[in-house]
Amino acid sequence: MRCRLKEILEERGIKQKWLQERVGMSQSAINRLVNGKSSPLLEDAIRIAKVLELRVEDIWDIDE
Template sequence: MRSYLKEIIENRGIKITWLSDRSGVSRNTIHTYINGGVPALDKAYAIAKALELPVYEIWKDEETAE
């Protein structure tokens, strides 16, 4: 699984603090996911909801990733 969270955050000009506040996921945990950590399903959905994206647009299967 490949994470596109870093690219999404950078492209949108989003601060980690904003995403943390909006999703309820700690900043440290978000940093872990940005650096390749695999999220727990509930946290992945919370982040996706905050970003208004489907989970599979943030974390893609490496075989189908662009």
């Protein structure tokens, strides 16, 4: 699974802290997701997508 979260945040000028506060996740959890070191739980992926006004699949590409 490829994560585009880092690219999206950079393109929009959004800080990880801003996302963390709106999604309600820890700083370390957001950092791991942004850096592609972990995959999100479905509920977390949905919350992040809603906050960013995107679809989950716009953020995480599933390799076929």
